[in-house]
Amino acid sequence: MVTDCICLWCGRSIRYEASFREMFQVEDCLCSRCRHLMKYDPGTFKGPGFRFEGLYVYQGQVREMMLQYKENCDEALFSTFLYPYIRHLNRKYHGYTVIPVPSSEEMVTRRGFQHVRKIFSVLDLPVRELIVKTADVQQKSSSRRKEIGTYFRLKEQQLPEKTKILLVDDIVTTGESMGACYRLLKRKYARIRCLTVSYGKQFVKNAKE
Numbered sequence: 001m002v003t004d005c006i007c008l009w010c011g012r013s014i015r016y017e018a019s020f021r022e023m024f025q026v027e028d029c030l031c032s033r034c035r036h037l038m039k040y041d042p043g044t045f046k047g048p049g050f051r052f053e054g055l056y057v058y059q060g061q062v063r064e065m066m067l068q069y070k071e072n073c074d075e076a077l078f079s080t081f082l083y084p085y086i087r088h089l090n091r092k093y094h095g096y097t098v099i100p101v102p103s104s105e106e107m108v109t110r111r112g113f114q115h116v117r118k119i120f121s122v123l124d125l126p127v128r129e130l131i132v133k134t135a136d137v138q139q140k141s142s143s144r145r146k147e148i149g150t151y152f153r154l155k156e157q158q159l160p161e162k163t164k165i166l167l168v169d170d171i172v173t174t175g176e177s178m179g180a181c182y183r184l185l186k187r188k189y190a191r192i193r194c195l196t197v198s199y200g201k202q203f204v205k206n207a208k209e
């Protein structure tokens, strides 16, 4: 049986790959050409006060796809980001509970979906919302950036203290948002790891582990 499939990014038919795709049960929604253009550069990096694992450098096609996904609300792209990493992440973070760095309620309403939660929904890991973002801040304004921690708070309902936490986000640029959420969670949980889909170029020069 030939499965007709359209690449979610370039719109080309990926029908010619059908036999290969079926044989290996590939369910990638990108053609091999678009997949190849995503710059994989996984590693562990130093953020302000925490370490995180990052999967792609936030540039080129990854940046364009992320903007299309979250700013133009193109929800269908959600599965494309983690697809090549699913097995690796399921294995590495087995036993962890995924906690997304939250968007404000206003942003979630505008988009119509929780973009970080949706990206990580492809993993076999439970996802819980433990943090609330009470307002939006322009991260580009450095004076306000310092205050960003005051825009996050822990929800009343929390998990048992021994829960292994995987704090996740779509992008780490300054690291302020993830750092603020990390510090909040640290008050309650002893085991926290941090993971982001993409990271800013400035982290590339930081030593990888």
Ligand SMILES: [Zn+2]
Pocket: 007, 008, 009, 010, 011, 012, 030, 031, 032, 033, 034, 035
């Ligand atoms: Zn394509």
